[in-house]
Amino acid sequence: MTRVAVFGNGSWGTAFAMVLADAGAQVSLWGRRAALAETINSTRVNPDYLPGIRLPDGVHATADPARAAEGAEFAVLAVPSQTLRENLAAWTPLLPADTVLVSLMKGVELGTSKRMSEVIAEVTGAGPERIAVLSGPNLAREIAERQPAASVVACRDEAVARRLQAACHTGYFRPYTNTDVVGCELGGAVKNVIALAVGIAGGMGLGDNAKGSLITRGLAETTRLGLAMGADAHTFAGLAGMGDLVATCSSPLSRNNTFGTNLGRGMTLEETIAVTKQTAEGVKSCRSVRDLARRYDVDMPLTETVVGIVHEGVQPAAALKELMARSAKAELR
Numbered sequence: 401m402t403r404v405a406v407f408g409n410g411s412w413g414t415a416f417a418m419v420l421a422d423a424g425a426q427v428s429l430w431g432r433r434a435a436l437a438e439t440i441n442s443t444r445v446n447p448d449y450l451p452g453i454r455l456p457d458g459v460h461a462t463a464d465p466a467r468a469a470e471g472a473e474f475a476v477l478a479v480p481s482q483t484l485r486e487n488l489a490a491w492t493p494l495l496p497a498d499t500v501l502v503s504l505m506k507g508v509e510l511g512t513s514k515r516m517s518e519v520i521a522e523v524t525g526a527g528p529e530r531i532a533v534l535s536g537p538n539l540a541r542e543i544a545e546r547q548p549a550a551s552v553v554a555c556r557d558e559a560v561a562r563r564l565q566a567a568c569h570t571g572y573f574r575p576y577t578n579t580d581v582v583g584c585e586l587g588g589a590v591k592n593v594i595a596l597a598v599g600i601a602g603g604m605g606l607g608d609n610a611k612g613s614l615i616t617r618g619l620a621e622t623t624r625l626g627l628a629m630g631a632d633a634h635t636f637a638g639l640a641g642m643g644d645l646v647a648t649c650s651s652p653l654s655r656n657n658t659f660g661t662n663l664g665r666g667m668t669l670e671e672t673i674a675v676t677k678q679t680a681e682g683v684k685s686c687r688s689v690r691d692l693a694r695r696y697d698v699d700m701p702l703t704e705t706v707v708g709i710v711h712e713g714v715q716p717a718a719a720l721k722e723l724m725a726r727s728a729k730a731e732l733r
């Protein structure tokens with residue numbers, strides 16, 4: 401039986417642990433708090449992140465990373481992106497030397513602007529054949545309810561992507577393989593920034609035309625950055641690009657979308673952070689994405705605007721006026 405360690409028992413780590421167990425794996429679900437691990441094991445429910453959802457028997461919770469790591473064929477990483485480097489440094493010595501490291505995270509490291517696969521490579525020394533990412537339109541609560549969804553598992557080594565695909569393929573979860581790791585990661589991280597923009601627009605009372613325009617132009621700027629960084633343009637038309645963007649920007653379940661809505665309604669950043677209980681990666685990663693855009697000399701006006709509103713005190717109404725007044729352009733360039 402495939403043994404999998406899932407590091408991070410928040411909403412996505414827990415929901416994906418369910419998928420893996422439903423696909424037949426023996427899953428160890430690690431989280432920092434021993435009391436929560438005990439509650440999960442005794443009640444079969446993770447009350448803090450997925451209340452009301454019964455976890456399959458194949459999921460065992462633990463607060464001991466060594467126990468989670470034991471014999472793991474895959475180590476699935478599902479902690480907030482900005483905490484990965486420090487956590488992974490502690491877990492690496494515990495993992496078998498051939499474990500495949502799988503990122504579920506949709507953020508870019510602040511300061512270094514490194515993608516999660518780059519952080520994993522740096523910290524563990526693993527080669528590209530041992531590093532995979534999973535990304536797509538996968539709102540955790542829906543997956544935990546076993547509602548149907550597709551996704552992408554990406555690894556430079558296609559055979560490894562196929563192994564991971566087999567490990568998480570169920571009647572309600574349909575993963576496709578891809579070898580474009582850079583594109584899949586950027587698709588997931590930048591969509592959180594665009595979801596903030598769409599949420600802000602909704603909170604300001606703007607209509608569906610505005611949202612459709614933001615989603616489409618958001619995908620255009622994501623694709624421009626991706627091409628500059630060596631990604632395949634097709635990835636952005638796929639599940640890790642358009643698929644995730646549409647799901648996230650349409651769903652009240654999205655933490656980034658909701659965060660933006662609160663800002664657009666006039667809450668301050670501090671007030672919005674105070675009412676946000678889970679990780680909204682775009683809030684920090686918008687600055688890393690903006691730094692990447694500048695490094696690669698790519699025009700990303702929506703990302704610049706989100707950074708302005710979230711971190712630099714720009715008022716949403718003023719930002720909208722500025723965006724609409726940008727010089728006229730050809731759509732495709």
Ligand SMILES: NC(=O)C1=CN([C@@H]2O[C@H](COP(=O)(O)OP(=O)(O)OC[C@H]3O[C@@H](n4cnc5c(N)ncnc54)[C@H](O)[C@@H]3O)[C@@H](O)[C@H]2O)C=CC1
Pocket residue numbers: 408409410411412413414431432449478479480481483487504505506507538539540541677678679681
């Ligand atoms: N929730 C969702 O629908 C989806 C989330 N993701 C991505 O998955 C990643 C994890 O997000 P969620 O599970 O949703 O977040 P969450 O906020 O629900 O859970 C985060 C988990 O990390 C733990 N944590 C927080 N700080 C930590 C630290 N310093 N060290 C160790 N553990 C720490 C928390 O206790 C919690 O267990 C994010 O990058 C997110 O973008 C991707 C797809 C879907």
Ligand SMILES: O=C(CO)COP(=O)(O)O
Pocket residue numbers: 506536537538539540592595644647648653654655656657679680681
């Ligand atoms: O990535 C997600 C869905 O694919 C979840 O989005 P949020 O992090 O905004 O909730």
